[in-house]
Amino acid sequence: MLSLRRYRLDAAYETVLRIGRLRKPQRKAIELVHALIKDLDRDLPLVPQKELQLKASEAGVRATAGAPELMFQLATGVGKTRLMGAIMAYLYRAGQTKNCVILAPRKTILAKFERESQTSSSKYLFLDAVLVPEPNLCFRSTLESFTPDPGRLNVFILSPQTITGSDRRFAQGDDFRSSTLEYLRGRNDLIVCIDESHHLGRQSDEDVAAWRQAVRQLEPRLQFGFTATVPRADAATVLYSYDLPECLRDGIYTKSVKMWVEPAPADISEDDWDKVTLDFALQRLETKRLAMKDYCERHPENPFLEPVLLVAARDTEHADSVGAWLRERRGLAQDEIQIAHSHRTPSEAELEQLVAIDRPGNRIRVVVNVFQLSEGWDVTNVYVVAPLRAMATFQNAVQTMGRGLRLPFGTRVGEPEVDTLDVLCFGKESFERIVELATAEFGKAVDGSAALAIEGTQGALDLPVETRPITIAVQKNVTFEVPKVRRVPPEPVLDFEVGSIRELTRYVAGLDLVSLDRSSAEDEALRYDFRSVVRVATLRVLSELPYLSAAAHTNQIEGLIRRLLEGLGADERADVSVDPVKVAALMAEEIDRRYKSQPVKFLVDEGIVRIEPREFEWPLRVDLEGPIDKQSVAEWQ
Amino acid sequence: MAVSLRRVPIGGWHRCVHVAVSFESAGEFKAACLLDSSSAIEWWLRNDPPLMKIPTPSGNLEPDFVYQLTTGTRGALEVKGEVFWDGQGSVPRIKSAAACAWAAATNIASGGPGWEFAVVLEQDVLSASTFEELRQIAQEKYP
Numbered sequence: 093m094l095s096l097r098r099y100r101l102d103a104a105y106e107t108v109l110r111i112g113r114l115r116k117p118q119r120k121a122i123e124l125v126h127a128l129i130k131d132l133d134r135d136l137p138l139v140p141q142k143e144l145q146l147k148a149s150e151a152g153v154r155a156t157a158g159a160p161e162l163m164f165q166l167a168t169g170v171g172k173t174r175l176m177g178a179i180m181a182y183l184y185r186a187g188q189t190k191n192c193v194i195l196a197p198r199k200t201i202l203a204k205f206e207r208e209s210q211t212s213s214s215k216y217l218f219l220d221a222v223l224v225p226e227p228n229l230c231f232r233s234t235l236e237s238f239t240p241d242p243g244r245l246n247v248f249i250l251s252p253q254t255i256t257g258s259d260r261r262f263a264q265g266d267d268f269r270s271s272t273l274e275y276l277r278g279r280n281d282l283i284v285c286i287d288e289s290h291h292l293g294r295q296s297d298e299d300v301a302a303w304r305q306a307v308r309q310l311e312p313r314l315q316f317g318f319t320a321t322v323p324r325a326d327a328a329t330v331l332y333s334y335d336l337p338e339c340l341r342d343g344i345y346t347k348s349v350k351m352w353v354e355p356a357p358a359d360i361s362e363d364d365w366d367k368v369t370l371d372f373a374l375q376r377l378e379t380k381r382l383a384m385k386d387y388c389e390r391h392p393e394n395p396f397l398e399p400v401l402l403v404a405a406r407d408t409e410h411a412d413s414v415g416a417w418l419r420e421r422r423g424l425a426q427d428e429i430q431i432a433h434s435h436r437t438p439s440e441a442e443l444e445q446l447v448a449i450d451r452p453g454n455r456i457r458v459v460v461n462v463f464q465l466s467e468g469w470d471v472t473n474v475y476v477v478a479p480l481r482a483m484a485t486f487q488n489a490v491q492t493m494g495r496g497l498r499l500p501f502g503t504r505v506g507e508p509e510v511d512t513l514d515v516l517c518f519g520k521e522s523f524e525r526i527v528e529l530a531t532a533e534f535g536k537a538v539d540g541s542a543a544l545a546i547e548g549t550q551g552a553l554d555l556p557v558e559t560r561p562i563t564i565a566v567q568k569n570v571t572f573e574v575p576k577v578r579r580v581p582p583e584p585v586l587d588f589e590v591g592s593i594r595e596l597t598r599y600v601a602g603l604d605l606v607s608l609d610r611s612s613a614e615d616e617a618l619r620y621d622f623r624s625v626v627r628v629a630t631l632r633v634l635s636e637l638p639y640l641s642a643a644a645h646t647n648q649i650e651g652l653i654r655r656l657l658e659g660l661g662a663d664e665r666a667d668v669s670v671d672p673v674k675v676a677a678l679m680a681e682e683i684d685r686r687y688k689s690q691p692v693k694f695l696v697d698e699g700i701v702r703i704e705p706r707e708f709e710w711p712l713r714v715d716l717e718g719p720i721d722k723q724s725v726a727e728w729q
Numbered sequence: 730m731a732v733s734l735r736r737v738p739i740g741g742w743h744r745c746v747h748v749a750v751s752f753e754s755a756g757e758f759k760a761a762c763l764l765d766s767s768s769a770i771e772w773w774l775r776n777d778p779p780l781m782k783i784p785t786p787s788g789n790l791e792p793d794f795v796y797q798l799t800t801g802t803r804g805a806l807e808v809k810g811e812v813f814w815d816g817q818g819s820v821p822r823i824k825s826a827a828a829c830a831w832a833a834a835t836n837i838a839s840g841g842p843g844w845e846f847a848v849v850l851e852q853d854v855l856s857a858s859t860f861e862e863l864r865q866i867a868q869e870k871y872p
Contacts, residue, residue: 564738567748568772572795572803574844577834579784579827685818688786692827694834703780705746710738719738719749722762728755729734 101130104186108178112219115345117334118175121164124151124332125179128162129188136188136313137280144313154328158308162331163289163317167339168470168494169346172318173208176285177217179316181224184245189281191240193248193310195255196287200447200469205249205287206231212624218245235261235272248272252286256306273310282312289317320494336494337534340544344504346497347513350545351489352376353526354518366414366480367421369518370403372549373478374422376514377401377457380475383509394501395452395677399475403460404483404492411460414480418458425455432461447471450500452677453636472500477515484519486529523548559711562718571704576697584639585686586648590656622657622664625672629653632676637684653679734758750775756808756851757793760863764796764806767860771797781805783846785827787820792828792846801842805832810851814868821848822869829871846871 105126109119128151132139141159148160166172176194183189196202208217209229218224230238230248240246254262255273265271276282284307307315322330339346352372356365380399388396405411415431418424430446449456450471459474474496479488496513504511517526527546534544630649634640640649653675662668712718739758740749742765752758752775764773773796774780782789783805792805807825814821825848836843847867849857857863864870 565748568746570772575835688823689818692830719740721741722739728758
């Protein structure tokens with residue numbers, strides 16, 4: 093019997109490893125879980141609690157009163173969610189559980205779990221529908237209508253607040269059914285997974301006690317925590333750790349980090365130093381933009397993503413003034429700046445908007461926030477991080493850098509600017525002090541170089557000077573007239589030959605179309621029904637291009653996408669492993685390029701617009717009496 | 730550390746509408762010098778803050794300069810950094826092609842001396858010695 097059990101466990105473990113395409117740290121973590129389960133002499137539902145605690149403590153984890161708490165620390169961007177899914181898939185396939193609770197502290201994260209628990213998601217939580225074909229899902233919104241299914245994996249995606257009793261729907265049943273709480277307490281195979289589990293350690297004692305108590309009342313067999321930062325009090329429950337220093341030293345799964353250090357001079361005002369910092373950050377952002385553009389042009393399989401600068405401001409008022417300065421003095425458009433207002437927590441609507449910034453077509457270039465953006469904001473295109481004023485310390489810079497570590501194309505691409513996150517530390521700490529702190533915390537990389545590169549700005553700063561407004565007068569009174577004309581929108585071109593576009597073919601082929609080779613790449617592509625890809629991609633193209641209408645253009649766009657897939661060898665009768673979102677982004681770009689490249693026609697309207705230049709106000713440096721004479725400008729600087 | 734001239738008002742112009750104007754780059758400054766020293770120019774306007782906007786499929790084009798020739802013809806001039814002047818189908822090219830079409834349409838509308846338009850690369854501005862030469866080597870122009 094023992095050997096049969098082992099065989100079942102090993103088979104489940106190997107299947108998850110083979111199909112899950114896990115990264116090395118994820119593989120190591122799941123290997124430890126597998127070893128722990130294998131070490132039990134019975135399956136999880138049958139093993140006494142004492143034995144479980146004993147085995148956990150043998151694995152090096154401090155014993156706790158209830159179910160053993162096993163914590164995984166993985167640096168941001170390495171893949172905590174995927175590890176959680178892998179563990180649940182393994183335990184399910186190994187016959188250890190059919191009931192899992194996932195607890196996540198924020199609505200945005202819960203919504204993400206809810207989306208990704210659907211088998212149709214391109215980031216399917218349980219890695220592949222082959223591993224967990226059709227989980228039976230219970231969300232906050234379906235607590236009252238949910239019916240457990242003994243034949244499937246029942247997954248409860250809830251918030252800690254829901255289970256602490258603030259949600260009556262959780263704890264109270266009715267005449268016809270028992271409550272979710274009763275159901276869960278009655279399971280002998282219950283697993284609880286807590287996302288961003290350090291929240292349990294950061295809350296007030298009362299909250300911690302309430303949450304821990306609430307988890308305990310569920311009487312799970314095992315409890316797993318997933319976090320990037322383990323609170324000191326919980327260090328003893330860590331089963332496996334792959335923290336940021338180790339991750340940066342390995343230099344594989346996240347961007348590398350370059351920290352730019354420039355201590356603020358003593359005689360400069362906070363406002364002026366903000367401007368110096370922001371100008372330098374914008375300069376770095378432009379460098380990233382050009383590098384990204386260049387890279388994406390050479391690799392059309394990766395669509396261009398606008399690099400984003402994340403600014404950490406002191407408070408809402410400061411964030412507003414930074415936003416206004418960027419608009420008025422640096423010419424950023426209204427829709428290129430997002431201010432995440434917050435002495436309060438950012439609203440879910442704001443977060444929804446923010447999570448969309450790493451989709452192709454995003455226009456936002458700068459996000460100004462008040463140190464509130466944390467978990468749930470896992471975009472990949474933050475390339476420059478600039479904490480201002482009191483936040484510009486080494487420790488705060490390290491804390492903020494997590495938001496910019498994820499790689500937009502899944503792996504490093506070999507272009508230093510595209511592979512590197514720039515973090516500015518323009519505060520009071522000296523260069524030497526920061527080097528000292530960085531070496532202590534991050535050590536050296538495997539090749540002996542610093543895991544965290546530190547750079548001085550070496551005079552690259554554009555120091556601001558104080559200004560006063562002056563009036564620039566008119567010296568030639570002129571008026572000119574512009575006839576009124578109207579641009580005639582052309583018809584979109586929707587009958588082009590997709591197969592003949594070499595770049596297009598390369599782009600889509602790069603997505604591993606119709607390939608069933610699951611070990612060749614680290615991407616997370618899943619197989620989709622051919623017709624679903626056509627339908628979903630068509631709808632996205634229609635919604636992205638305002639001059640297209642569903643009534644007039646659906647058939648033609650469907651035809652284009654169909655021909656594109658077929659031209660590359662896809663067959664309507666078989667599934668394809670291509671992301672419909674990427675297909676849509678590409679097709680929209682191709683249609684838009686043709687649309688906008690058509691000769692522009694203007695129709696002449698009646699009337700004219702009369703323009704009369706007038707005097708205007710302009711900022712002049714206080715050390716100048718008036719405008720500079722052009723004769724004195726020997727060379728532009 | 731050298732203090733940048735970027736956005737610092739510069740005066741001393743003969744044909745400029747305003748007593749002083751500011752620039753973002755060396756190319757813009759040089760273009761202003763060429764406009765100011767050309768006897769073919771009646772007046773020129775630095776379009777910042779922007780008064781003139783040309784509608785294009787990729788948003789408005791706000792030319793860097795607006796000018797009037799002594800012949801009565803008016804013109805719009807855009808100076809572009811090389812790094813921003815991308816291949817066919819790129820936004821700068823779409824905008825400049827549209828601006829040429831706009832100039833053509835306004836000529837029909839006005840009946841008299843109409844509008845001309847040119848987009849020039851910063852590097853070309855820096856090597857040109859007259860405004861007329863600059864228009865000769867424009868990347869895109871109408872007429």
